[in-house]
Amino acid sequence: MNVKNNFFKAFTCLLMILLLGNDVKAQTTTGSIKGTVKTADGKAAEFVNVVLTNTQFGATAGQTGHFTIKNVPTGTYTIVASFMGLQTQTKEVTVAAGETTTVNFVLSEGAKDLQEVYVKSAKHNKFLKKETEDVARLPLKNLENPQVYSVVTSELMKEQVVTSYVDGFKNIPGTGVPLVYNNGRTTLLSRGFVTGNFIRNSVAGYNFNSIDPADIEKIEAIKGPTGTLYNSSLASFGGLFNRVTKQPNETPRTEIAYQTGSFDLNRLTADVNMPLNKDKTVLFRVNAALHNEHSFQDAGFNRSFFVAPSITYIVNDRLTVDVDAEIGNSNATSAYRLAPDAKGKIFNIKDLGIDYKRSFANNSVDYQSRQIDLYSLINYKISDHWKSQTMFNKTYSSTKGYVTQLSLADTLIKQQAISQDYPYYITNVQQNFIGDFKIGHFRNRIVAGLEYYNQRSNWTNYTVTLPGISYKNPGAAYNNFNVDKISSLVAALAPNANSYVQNNQSSYAAYVSDVFNITERLNAMASLRIDRFINKGAYTPANGKTTGNFSQTALSPKFGLVYQLVKDQISLFGNYMNGFNNATPTATAFDNSTFKPQYANQWEVGVKVDAWDHKISSTVSYYNINVTNTIMDDLAHPGFITQAGTQLSKGIEAEVIANPFSGFNIVAGFAYNDSKITNGAASVQGLRPANSGPARLANIWMSYRIMHGSVQGLGFGVGGNYGSDSYQTNTQTFKFTIPSYTTVDATVFYDQPKYRVGFKLDNLTNEKYWSFRLAPQNPTRGTLSVSIKF
Structure with missing residues (x-):
């Protein structure tokens, strides 16, 4: 810990020395101009050129629409905002010595109109949307x-x-x-x-x-x-x-799309956006989808309906209210899940010889699910430097019917069905106060908030297992796994007090985070959160017992430093981040002691790049995550558990989003992760946890769109994903391997202002690959998409 603290202090001191080496600027007879460029519907307008006529001074609006022109001699100027295909706007501006003058522009076009201009003029990296206030809960680039x-x-x-x-x-x-x-x-x-x-x-x-x-x-x-x-x-x-989710805006627009393809895919979607009054202060948008698709295996399907209405009410220039919902209904069969035989002699899914397209299921063994998410956001501008943000979410999510799983025993496969009625009820309320102000010459961006979270569930569960059948030659017994057979087995089960369980847990939290600009290039982040977690335990009405009830309190700090090596283009960063999970074990400690929260401490350093007029954006980092208080089996006391385990997860991540020339875009990434149990049971000591997945993962997508000529809007795309081999089980006594995979996808499309046609082929090489649950993934799949826009 001392080494880490010393490293952190040394890193801080080094940056301060670099800064103190810079002389304080002498007073000049110049000033600055700053401002924003927005579209008619209030969205940021990036890449708009802002220049002072008859001078060499100018800037380009960034992704948030902001621009700054520095070191402008005092005087009165004509300032012009222009972009190819848009109407030019001019204003008069006076620059005073040592002061910053603010000038804002509002374009007559809406955000989507501007988007079409961007595409036609090829002046933006269309997959680059890094600017978000969600990550830090602050307006932070x-x-x-x-x-x-x-x-x-x-x-x-x-x-x-x-x-x-x-x-x-x-x-x-x-x-x-x-x-x-x-x-x-x-x-x-x-x-x-x-x-x-x-x-x-x-x-x-x-x-x-x-x-x-x-x-x-x-x-x-x-x-x-x-x-x-x-x-x-x-x-x-x-x-x-x-x-x-998609939010309403001021521009009326509708898009209807239909997709069809392999495995009986039929999907119809609609996106309708419109203002509800002449003043455009009440905005409405609804997205809906009707989806029907079968599995590539001999059984399996998903039929669903989804609708998401949303309303924005702009009460005045200070108060805005957003309300939206997600409502979904589906009827489906369970995802494939297979557990290998830990006593068997086969250690690789490819060597198992199980039929890739055989589901060992039946379409009559299905379930119904319902989902209702209600969400509201109230933004209130308290002053020029402070705003209030209130968020509320209510969720109902349920599954009712049969879910399934499979397990191997030598040459046999056992089919298991679970009769389940499992509703979840979630309530989440947040109140944030967000400030952007200066103390002296130092800028502070701060968020302080309170959060309440409650999760309740009622769990009804009955499990039956059918006799094992040969997984290579199952014969007529393959069809015994049907709803009639399973229902009769469930009805014959003896009563069990634990078949109906109620759970209820809540958390109360307070947090604060401040981003402090030491200079224009150096900023520091300091954050702290306190959580009070209350688990009322699992209650079984049949016997009136409650088990597993407990309370925990946890502190979670976070620190970060960013130094812009090249202003607005290259940043060096480092962070320390802490996270925790409340320990909710199913067994108890030998001495009946209370389990502490499990903590993860991360140290990370890296570089971020956004250069060449946003044509290339990249992040490369190295991280080290150490997890403590991990729960594991108590080897000294069988049947009990102890909290003394530790896990280390470290690695490198890299991402590139590029637009090297007109119409050509690239998204690529690479991740290397080295995880291992550093202190644990003898069976897993020093090994990579099986659920950590492949150690190496890579992704790439490249597309080119013709920007001019008679076939303008015609485009092509190709990409793929790679994963190294991994484990479904990884212990000293048994290892079950999932082989590496490489998939290739390709698309062709023709995109016009009023319509779009696209065709995609996934897994071109028909690669056989599996998830951690040994679920076979889709073979080659083709999808045709047709949409109209008006």
């Missing part, structure tokens, strides 16, 4: 933020003809093959830790079922322990995934 994150835009997902939410994660370094649970819920990897999809618009969006991508504006993958600003119950030690 990527180059100012000491945290690493990736953003997948709706434009990229549209080009890749994404019809499944998790397919968008192909573009995020280190996420791997999606892990699909029995009811459609999905998780992916982040820095070697299994990470769920439980956050929507920065608050709880706990979806126990599959997520439809119809209303997704972007996916934000925030890396590393995030316990300071986000609820630890919704994140992992590797980070979190925040899905940001």
Whole structure:
């Protein structure tokens, strides 16, 4: 710990020495001009040129629409905002010595109109949308933020003809093959830790079922322990995934799309946006999807309906209220799940010889799921330097029916069905106060907040297992796994008090985070959160017993430094981040002691680049995450558990988003993760946890769109993903390997202002590959997408 502290102090001192070596600027007879350029619907207008006529002074608006022109001699000037294809705007501006004059422009075009101009003029990196206030809960640019994150835009997902939410994660370094649970819920990897999809618009969006991508504006993958600003119950030690939904704007627009393709895919989506009054102070948008698709295997399907209405009410220039909902219904069969035989002699899924296209399931063994997410956001401008942000989320998510799983025993496969009624009820409330002000010459951006989170569930569960059948030659017994057979077995089960269980847990949190600009190039971040976690335990009404109830309090600090080596182009950063998980073990300690929260401490250093007029953006970092208080089996006292384990996860992540020349765009990433149990049970000591996934993961997507001529709008794309071999089980006595994989995807599209046609081929080489749960992934799949825009 002393070594880390000394390193942190040395790093800080080195930066201060660099800064103190710079002389304080003498008084001059110059001033500065700053301002913003926005579209008619209030969105940032990037790449707009802002110049002073008859001078060499000018700037280009950044991704947030801001611009700054420095060292301008005093006097009165004509300032011009212009962009190819847009109407030029001019204003008069007076510059005073030592002062900064503010000038703002509002373009007559809407954000989507401007987007079309961008595409036609090829002046932007269309997959680069790094600027977000979600990561730090503050208006902080990527180059100012000491945290690493990736953003997948709706434009990229549209080009890749994404019809499944998790397919968008192909573009995020280190996420791997999606892990699909029995009811459609999905998780992916982040820095070697299994990470769920439980956050929507920065608050709880706990979806126990599959997520439809119809209303997704972007996916934000925030890396590393995030316990300071986000609820630890919704994140992992590797980070979190925040899905940001589409919001209403002032430009009326409708897009209807239809996708069809392999495995009987039929998908119809609609995106309708309109103002509801002449003043455009009440805005409405609705996204909807109707989805029907079968599995490539002999059984399996998903039929769903989804609708997401949203309203924005601009009460006045200080108060804005957003209200939206996600409502979904689906009928589906369980995802494939297979457990290998730990006593067997086969150690690789490829050597198993099990039929890739055989599901060992039946379409009558299905379930129904429902999802309702209600969300509201109230923004109130208290003053020029402070605003209030109130967020509320209410979630109902349920699964009712049969979910399944498979297990091997020698040459036999056992089919298991679980009769399940599992509703979740989530309430999440946040109140934030966000400030941007100066103390002396030093700028402070600060967020201080309170959060309340409650999660309740009622769990009804009955499990039956059918006799084993040969997994190579199952014969007529293969068809015994049907709803009639399973229902009769469930009805014959003896009563069990633990078949119906109620759970209730809450957390109360307070947090504060400050970004302090020491100079224009150097800023420091300091954050702290305190959480009070209350678990009321598992209550079984049949016997009136409650087990596992406990309370815990945890502190989570965060520090970061950023030095812009080249202003607004290259940043060096370092961070220390802490996250925690409340320990909720199913067994007890031998001495009945209370379990402490499990902590993860991350140290990270790296570089961020945003250069060449935003044509290239890149982040490269090295991280080291040490997890303490890990729960494991107590070898000295069988049947009990102890809290003395530690895990180390370290590695390198790199991401590049580039637009090297007109019409050509690249998204690429690489992740290397070295995870191991540094203190644990003898069976896993020193080994990589199986659920850490492949040690090496890579992704790339390249596309080219013709920008001029008679076939303007015609484009092509190609990319792929790679994962090194990994384990389903990794112990000293048994290892079961999942082989490496390489997949290749390609697309062709023709995009016009009024319509779009695209065709995508996934897994061109028909690669056979598996998830951590040994679920076979899709073979070659073709998808045709046709949309009209008006």
